[in-house]
Amino acid sequence: MSIPNLTPIYLDNNATTRCAPEAVTAMLPYFTEQFGNPSSMHSFGAKVGHATKGARASLQKLLGAEFDSEIIYTAGGTEADNTAILSALKANPERKEIITSTVEHHAVLHLCEQLEKEGYTIHKLKVDGKGRLDLDEYAKLLTDKVAVVSVMWANNETGTYFPVEKMAEMAKAAGILFHTDAVQAVGKIPLNLKDSAIDMLSLSGHKLHGPKGIGALYLRRGARFRPLLRGGGQERGRRAGTENVPGIIGLGVAAELALEHMEQENTYVRALRDKLQAGILAAVPNAFATGDVDNRLPNTLNIAFEYVEGEAILMLLNKQGIAASSGSACTSGSLEPSHVMRAMGIPYTAAHGTIRFSLSRENTEAEIDRVIAAVPPIIAQLRKLSPYWGENGPVTDPEKAFAPTYA
C-alpha cells in the first residue's frame, strides 16, 4: 500500500534485483524462435547450444575462472549451495565433519542442521560483535575429519565480508574442499577465482540483475565432485535436467553488465549508501549500523533502531513507497530475531528493530534524500507507541520498567 503519486523506491536489492532490460531482451527469443533443446542433434538445438556457450564465457569472465567448463548451471543459489556441500560429503565419505559459520544463509545452515541429524558433526564458527570470524578458532578445526568448509563471502544482512580467500588457502593446506556462498558478492566486487584456492562458489542470477530461477556453481577443475541431480548428461553429467536456456542467456548478459558496472558499484553506489547511513544516523537517536562497517559490500546498510520492531517500520516505509527489508522475527512469523543479529550479540532492544537497506546502481541521490527524510518520523511515531520509550528517550532499564504481572 503506497501513497499515490509517490514513485516507489526500491532498496531491497539483496533480496532480489530488477532484471536488467538488456537481459530480458536477450532472453525473449529463447522463448519463441530459439526454442530448441541444446542437447538435440539438429540445427534448432545447435543454435541454442552455441548461445549458452557464449553466456558461460561471460560468467567465466565475471568470476575470473580459468575454464568455462568450471561453471555448472543450477536453479539458483540454494541448489548450488546444497550441491556443493552434499557433493563434498559424497566424494569424501570417510570424512564426517563440516565447518561453516553461525551467520550463513539458511540454504547452508538448514542443510547442515539436517546433516547433523544424519550423523555429521557441524562446526559453526562464531562471530564477534561486528560479525567477524576468529581465524585462530578456524585453524584449530582444520583436521582430516573435515570434508568441506562452507563459508559465505559476504553476509546478506550486514554485507560484512569474510576473508574467504585466506580461509580457502588454509583449507587447501589441510587437504579440505572449500566452498563459498558468494550469492551476495558476485557482481558487486571483483573476483579472481583462477588465482584463489576456492574449490566451489555459489551464485544466483537474480541478485545481479539477472532473472530468477537460474544460478551457478563454480567447480574448480579437478575437484572431486558428485552430482546432486542425476538423469540426462547435461552440464557434463554434473547437473541433470534440460537447461533453463532463457535463464542462462539472461544470466550471461547480467554478468557482462556487472563487469561493466563494477567500478560504479564501488564508487557511486557506495557513496549513496554512505550518505544514507550518515543521514539516518544523524537524525535518529538510539540507532546504529550493524556489522563490520569498514569491511562490507558497497551496497549494504543494516541499521538497528532500538525499541521499535522491524516489521512495523517496514510497513510504514512501504506506505511511503519505500521498499527495504528486516531481519526482525515478525516478518518471518517466529518471534526470534535474525540469527545473524543474535550471533553478533546485538541486544534484543535493537535486534528486533533492524532494517536492511540494499542499494543498486539504479538508485538515485534524490531517492536517498527522500529516504533520509522519511525514516526519522517513522521511528518517532513507533517509539511513541512503545512501552519502552518515554517522553525524553528510552525508559531506564526497560526490562524492569515494563514488568509483566506473571513470571
Added chain:
Amino acid sequence: MWDYSDTVKEHFYNPRNAGALADANAIGEVGSISCGDALRLMLKVDPGNETILDASFQTFGCGSAIASSSALTEIIKGKTLEQALEVSNQDIADFLGGLPPEKMHCSVMGREALQAAVANYRGEEWKDDHEEGALICKCFAVDAVMIEETIRANNLCSVEQVTNYTKAGGGCSSCHEGIEEILAKVLAERGETFKAAPPPEKKVPGKMTTLERIRKIEQVIEKARPNLQRDHGDIELVDVDGKNIYVSMKGACAGCQMEAATLGGVQAQMVEALGELVKVIPVKATAKLAPNTLPA
C-alpha cells in the same frame, strides 16, 4: 509482505487509543522485549458498575500486534469487566477481518493483557498459562509446546493422532517433519522409538446397520481407554442419539484441563471410524447443547 486485511492496516496506520492513560486504574502488561512482542493495556474502570470507561495501549511489536491492541481497546470500551473477559483472541482477529495464522499470537497477547489488567484491578495475581513455542503448524497456528504437551498428556505416538488432538498437520502437510521430530523427542523421554506410520487406508463410505455403528463407536472408546487409564482416568459410552455420542469422563479425566483436547481426539477418531460427522458430548455438558448439533 503479509496479506493483511484492510482493517488490520487501518488500525496499524491509525491506531485507536494509543499512548498512556493518565488515570488508569487497571494495567495489564504481557510479553517482553526479548520475545519481540510487548503490550501494556491500561483501563479506566468505573468502580460503581465495573464498566470500562476508557482503554488505551502501548505496544512494542509488529503491525498486527499494534492493530490487535488497537482493536482490543475498541472492543472492550463500554463493556463491564465480566463482559470484557468473554472476549476471545478469535474475537480480536475477527474484528480485524482475520489475521495470518503466523500472527494469531498477537491476538492472544491482547486477550492475555486484558486478563492481566482485570486481575490487576481486582488485586489478584494473574498467571500466564500460555507458554508459546516455535510455530509448527502454520495452517492452524499450533506451536511446539502445545504439541509436546498434548503428546505427553495423551500418550500419542503418530502424526495422525497429533492431528486428531490438535489439528496440527491437518492442512498443507509441510509441518509433518516438525511434528515427527517432536514425537521422536517425547517418545524418547518415555523410552520408546518413533516409527513413521504407514499412510492411512482410505475408507469407502458405506451404510452401516445400527448394530455395526454402535460396535464401531464402542471400538473407538475401547481404543482410547488404555491411554486414559494410564493417567488414572477413563471414558465410558453413555448413549448414542443420532449424530450425538454421549460419554462420561471418569477419574482424573473428569474436570481435567485437557478434557476438551481428549474429547476432540476421540471425536476425530469417531468421525474417522464412522465416516460421518458426529459430536462426542460429555454427559455433564448435555444440558447446554442443542440436540443434533454437528461439530463445527
